[in-house]
Amino acid sequence: MAPATRTEAPADEVRRPRPSVRHLAGCAAILLDADGRVTQWGGGAVRLFGRPPEAAMGHDICDLLLRGTRRETVHRALRQVASGVRWCDVLSAECADGRVHDVVFTWEPLAHPGPWGAVMVTAVDASPPLHDGADASARERLALLDELSTHMSATLDPRQAAEDFTAFAVPRVADTATLYVIEGLLRDEEHPERAPDGSMRVRRLALKLGARQTDEVKWHAAFPVDEVVGYSARHPASRCMTANAPVFSSAADLEIDYLDRIIGVLGEPALRYLEMSSFLTVPLTARGMVLGFIALSRFPDRSRFDEHDKALAEDLAVRAAISIDNARLYTRERRTAQALQDNLAPRTLTAPPGLEVAHRYLPASAMRAGGDWYDVIPLSDTRIALVVGDAMGHGAVAAGAMGQLRAAVRALAGTDQPPDAVLRRLDHMAEDMDAIQCATCLYAIVDLATHTCSLACAGHPPPILVSPDGTASVLDLPAGLALGLGDPAFARAFTTTQVPMPPGSTLALYTDGLVESREQDIDTGIATLRRALASPGPTLESTCESIIAALPRQYDDVALLLTRTTS
Known part of the structure; x- marks a missing residue:
């Protein structure tokens, strides 16, 4: 053709x-x-x-x-x-x-x-x-698949995805729809093991009722969202998940507790009504793994579920399962990345006497983890190491690379070497860290006794020094190359530069996410930062806030470290 x-x-x-x-x-x-x-x-x-x-x-x-x-x-x-x-x-x-x-x-x-x-x-x-x-049949299934694609919201919340699906299924496919996931899948566990007796524990994520079930308060009280329930091996839900195939059933297949709850809402006459109703249980399968199931029911005044309905429900369940699984995996990675960030990045920075410190970390996305980092490391009573870096990427991988670099810098700082030597050794180590493809870094040592600051740079944006009279200057440092590039001719050609830093001076270290965006280039951003530093707030903390407000929306992770000498 x-x-x-x-x-x-x-x-x-x-x-x-x-x-x-x-x-x-x-x-x-x-x-x-x-x-x-x-x-x-x-x-x-x-x-x-x-x-x-x-x-x-x-x-x-x-x-x-x-x-x-x-x-x-x-x-x-x-x-x-x-x-x-x-x-x-x-x-x-x-x-x-x-x-x-x-x-x-x-x-x-x-x-x-x-x-x-x-x-x-x-x-x-x-x-x-x-x-x-x-x-x-095919025309109807195609139309419903297209409609479901439009109906389901672009959410990364498993519960919202479940609610979107059940709201779509009623009344198009069924008179009631309930969506369950296997208990534990929405937390950090892998696929939970089935109990020795073949029973399964599942969590109810969403329940949708048709227009005839008017008393929604009673229904939701009887079948609350987030309730964890167990089903025996012979229950349609367990058979559906075990075989990974839809199961037709009737009221006779329901658990006594389930029937009692329905009768508690509808009254005794409902039992005969349920005996004439039709039930269909469909597995939720994504990426080869059964996540849970969808329970659909139709009342006697509607045609019973048949093979056509089963095929339609299977196709619709594919979209629901993928949406829920994407949300589940995103949530799990976000938790992992955040745990790495929380455990590897410094929670508090301790400033020694003679030095004030203020800092900000702003993630680019809801993942809340990335490769930007900073640290303050006391070397002696009068000498303090300051470091800021940026490992390429976002999420758990970048957070892991950041953690390795921070640990390596802390270890190297203990050898009390000049900044260029620290970066040279760090570059050697970065070549052996698989998580690090490329990283920038700026390492500085403030000496309160001599009122000087020694700095070396590995491909990082230049720091800004504000003198006691309020003059803000961008320090012209040899840029060097980023860490981990492995170029024997240039990557280790780091240079230490020493500048005076009398009492009352402020040093600003930052990552490129603060000064570079889609709206402006990095040179414009640095100029904006320099002007904000030249008009500081009454405290370093307030200066941090004014800097964040003065710069445009951030699309990358941001790290900002301000230090001020007081003696």
């Missing part, structure tokens, strides 16, 4: 002409990583392409399904999606009947992918259907 002509589309979507919707005969939701390898293969994909998950997971989508010279088309789509653009194209693919069909592939980015970034692919068979029923 000749490729369709590309046309411009509104907003952030790139589309190619799609076949008439009456030709749709099958629908699948697939998840890929940024390189095009399958990380999620739902029930719809099994039915459309005839391959079980174990035969698809980890395989390149081109090698798995596509024929002909389509690899560049797919990689172009992945590049578009990486930049936040939705892409639609018609490609030839092998389907479950062993024949090659024309399939509409819609590629779209998931919100806030982070290091678990992925591409959601909706695949729709565009070949003529065998019967009108298949046509209508």
